[in-house]
Amino acid sequence: MSKATYNAEIAAKRWHAGNIYEIIIECEQLAHDCRPGQFLQVDCGDGTFLRRPISIYNVDGARVSMIFEVRGRGTRYLSQLKAGEYLNVLGPLGNGFDTDIDGDILVIGGGLGVFPLYMVAKSKGKSCDAVLGYKTERVLVSHDRFADVCREVVITTDDGSYGVQGTAVAAAHSLVVNHHYKAIFACGPLPMLKAVHALACKYNIPAWVSLEERMACGFGVCLACAVKSRENEEEYLHVCKHGPVFNSKEVML
């Protein structure tokens, strides 16, 4: 697993819903090296200085895809690229989810945090259940792909417009009570990850969470993306190098 920069051809760009887009690049070596939960640092053109860290959604043959939301200048640039154009990416970066665990696992995704979990679900197949939380039915993206590979998929929406009304973690509770999960893998907003940590502690299940922090380099030299260690409050870990996936007991959420 080596990281490198690639100038990759865009195989497809899709609009999914709202501000959510998918970009698929063709890059055999990168596709070969990517693991679930890793991310890429993506060059977003001349209007930006820093690359943007975007998690890997899927690998299919020689193709690597990312799903992202337009939030600012960089992601807007990405959303406007077309098939046949080139995208410079650096990666794969970070440590992903350890999918070698024997036994059943639960993935909990909230909002954009759903997407980094798809490769986990795909690799675990029928030993994986998923709870996917969305704001509303209009932004439901990729839930059907989870349904294709997982054993059981529960969808929640904040407004109840689709699936169960409420948060993903609340819905995860009943699954956790009725199954013997060996691990929980989660990605989503910080309040959700805190709730995942509490749930995991309560039922004594190891939980791994994928974190975000403002990042510059993405490969461990600038030390920008700091997250406080739970073990030693005098110490910072780094999302790009020690994460983005951490055991929820390792870090102060």
Place this chain on the structure above:
Amino acid sequence: MSKLNTAVNIAGVEFKNPIVTASGTFGFGREFSEFFDLSQLGAVSVKGLTLKPKAGNPPPRAAESASGMLNSVGLQNPGVESFIKDELPFLRGFDTKIIANMAGNTVEDYVEMARILSDSDVDMLEVNISCPNVKEGGVAFGVDERSVYEVTKSVKAVAKKPVIIKLSPNVTDIKKMARAAESGGADALSLINTLLGMRIDIKTRRPILKNNTGGLSGPAVFPIAVRMVHDVYETVNIPIIGMGGVARGEDAVELMMAGASAVAVGSAALVNPLAPIEIKRGLEKFMEENDVCDVTALTGAARMW
């Protein structure tokens, strides 16, 4: 055309080429060694060291700006002893010169570190009196002529390696600081460190950086670096390692023409880890295309109007 001479001599230390990695953007080399052979570099300047390990500032520590970025990392590092024991042997495995960058809260800190590092296997010491991100010190020394002189003189009194003083651009007249360092006995100067800046999130009405302010680097600061290197070159007789927004081979040429004897690459390498090598190749290409046989001929080659 005959073989190019790219070697430069900085205070008695020969760099095989003028390209250096800037402190704070290079860690201790391990991460970059996954991208290229560090032996291709003239020298490396390691992450700023303090006497004791330092946790750094709370996040967020980085914010983007037009053609650059702000950082407020706050000198997170494992401390000078751990550097010597755990990091230096790895770096020494490469054929490049090693510059230990050190930052202190007191003159005594600098002196103690200079003493410890003088007995280690580093090639040069770089005295960071210009870090804008630590409240206690760093830049406090770099904005006052007398303390620049005092720190330099005290470090020189114990150092057994050539001493580089890294100057801050956050001053009204950098020439005075350069002169103070030279009279304190500095063997070389490096400039510029980052410029103090701030960004505010207009939705939350709070600064993006938890430290409120941070150091600006990247191409946005390049013209300031060129001007300051030129000013300092005209003022002192010791060599200058120029830095500040260098992103291409042509930028390295320009900074050398302004007066730098070597050029450090910082933020550009955070975006493209191969930048130091591409900049080195760009510099060599310029030499070939413009019949410059000896890279030292570029230093100060710009003629003012």
